[in-house]
Amino acid sequence: MAKINDNYLKLKAGYLFPEIGRRVRAFAEANPQANVIRLGIGDVTRPLAPAILKAFHDAVDDLSRVETFAGYGPEQGYDWLINAIIEKSYNKLGVSLKTSEIFVSDGSKCDCANILDIFALDNVVAIGDPVYPVYNDTNVMIGRTGEADDKGYYKGVVYMPCNEDNGFIPSLPTEKVDIIYLCFPNNPTGVVASKAELKKWVDYAIANDAVIFFDAAYEAFITDPSIPHSIYEIEGAKKCAIEFRSFSKTAGFTGVRCGLVVVPEEVMGTTTSGETYSFNKLWLRRTTTKFNGASYPVQRAAAAVYSDEGWAQTKELVDYYMENARIIREGLKEAGCTVYGGVNAPYIWLKTPGGMSSWDFFDKLLTECNVVGTPGSGFGPSGEGFFRLSAFGSRENVIEAVERIKKNLK
Numbered sequence: 001m002a003k004i005n006d007n008y009l010k011l012k013a014g015y016l017f018p019e020i021g022r023r024v025r026a027f028a029e030a031n032p033q034a035n036v037i038r039l040g041i042g043d044v045t046r047p048l049a050p051a052i053l054k055a056f057h058d059a060v061d062d063l064s065r066v067e068t069f070a071g072y073g074p075e076q077g078y079d080w081l082i083n084a085i086i087e088k089s090y091n092k093l094g095v096s097l098k099t100s101e102i103f104v105s106d107g108s109k110c111d112c113a114n115i116l117d118i119f120a121l122d123n124v125v126a127i128g129d130p131v132y133p134v135y136n137d138t139n140v141m142i143g144r145t146g147e148a149d150d151k152g153y154y155k156g157v158v159y160m161p162c163n164e165d166n167g168f169i170p171s172l173p174t175e176k177v178d179i180i181y182l183c184f185p186n187n188p189t190g191v192v193a194s195k196a197e198l199k200k201w202v203d204y205a206i207a208n209d210a211v212i213f214f215d216a217a218y219e220a221f222i223t224d225p226s227i228p229h230s231i232y233e234i235e236g237a238k239k240c241a242i243e244f245r246s247f248s249k250t251a252g253f254t255g256v257r258c259g260l261v262v263v264p265e266e267v268m269g270t271t272t273s274g275e276t277y278s279f280n281k282l283w284l285r286r287t288t289t290k291f292n293g294a295s296y297p298v299q300r301a302a303a304a305v306y307s308d309e310g311w312a313q314t315k316e317l318v319d320y321y322m323e324n325a326r327i328i329r330e331g332l333k334e335a336g337c338t339v340y341g342g343v344n345a346p347y348i349w350l351k352t353p354g355g356m357s358s359w360d361f362f363d364k365l366l367t368e369c370n371v372v373g374t375p376g377s378g379f380g381p382s383g384e385g386f387f388r389l390s391a392f393g394s395r396e397n398v399i400e401a402v403e404r405i406k407k408n409l410k
């Protein structure tokens with residue numbers, strides 16, 4: 001018989017969102033009259049902006065005519081999209097990048113997972129706790145870890161606890177690590193890192209020949225002008241950081257699928273025999289071999305985000321969600337909760353009242369307020385005692401949910 005990759009068996013069963021789904025379904029079946037408001041899963045709810053939708057339609061029409069038909073495109077993305085990204089997303093931050101340093105993809109989740117292909121298994125990785133579960137689980141699947149302990153920490157991974165004491169910003173690892181995952185604005189905690197904070201990480205990476213994986217999926221939600229949108233705003237980062245971005249949350253592309261990876265040519269690793277080698281070259285080789293590009297209409301739609309109209313409409317969408325975030329944040333504070341995030345990120349991270357466990361608070365909100373959120377413990381052991389609410393709902397639902405929670409907690 002063919003052998004399975006039994007690293008997969010190390011993964012803990014009962015993944016967070018299926019368990020939430022199970023509890024919500026059971027409740028809804030037992031209480032069919034309840035109007036359940038879902039602020040759990042981090043998915044957008046507003047339709048695509050009109051300028052983006054028009055470009056998407058037009059691109060589909062292109063496929064209907066011999067003269068404008070598009071077949072296979074460049075695996076790493078069309079130049080017209082890459083150049084728009086460089087100009088509108090990076091040059092305005094004072095960051096210059098080459099066309100060859102950007103790789104357009106069908107989303108950031110796959111990118112965060114696939115990047116592991118070009119790194120040797122004996123690299124030591126450091127991961128935040130709580131964290132976007134993809135970083136951890138993909139390292140388990142590829143075989144970098146041992147088994148999980150009772151807490152859910154896998155052997156061989158360096159976990160960086162993020163808690164109230166450190167403001168949910170991890171401390172530098174005390175041992176030498178080779179790969180560091182950072183995500184700011186953070187999912188699930190909603191906190192951001194200042195330039196000084198990121199500088200600390202870049203300095204560490206350079207001093208230790210480490211590579212930072214910087215997940216900037218939520219950069220569009222930053223409202224404070226002093227907060228960096230890209231790790232490349234930090235001097236030296238082009239030598240040590242790979243950045244992941246996505247159109248998913250920024251422009252409502254969770255169902256459309258488009259993301260990008262930045263791999264600067266200066267980011268180097270070593271071969272087994274000790275020579276230095278460029279990760280950019282490896283990633284290009286991987287991309288051209290294992291991927292055939294994001295679809296043509298999707299890339300046209302993504303490029304429309306950077307048109308004047310598309311840009312303004314996208315900003316409106318982001319502002320809509322951030323007003324939701326403000327309503328949730330202020331409302332919970334009025335209800336006496338300790339809250340984090342929600343200012344530069346579409347997530348509100350609240351401390352469960354009275355030291356309740358994350359899942360107990362989940363059940364309380366579900367059964368007493370008919371509001372669904374996400375238990376913090378599902379993102380890692382340090383998330384225990386916390387709870388995530390997402391600002392991606394409709395205004396009406398957000399207001400209603402906050403009113404119910406306020407009434408319940410007062």
Ligand SMILES: *Cc1c(COP(=O)(O)O)cnc(C)c1O
Nearest residue numbers: 107108109132187217246248259
């Ligand atoms: C939503 C999200 C992404 C983006 O995923 P896509 O595959 O591009 O939809 C990446 N990182 C984090 C932390 C996210 O929450």
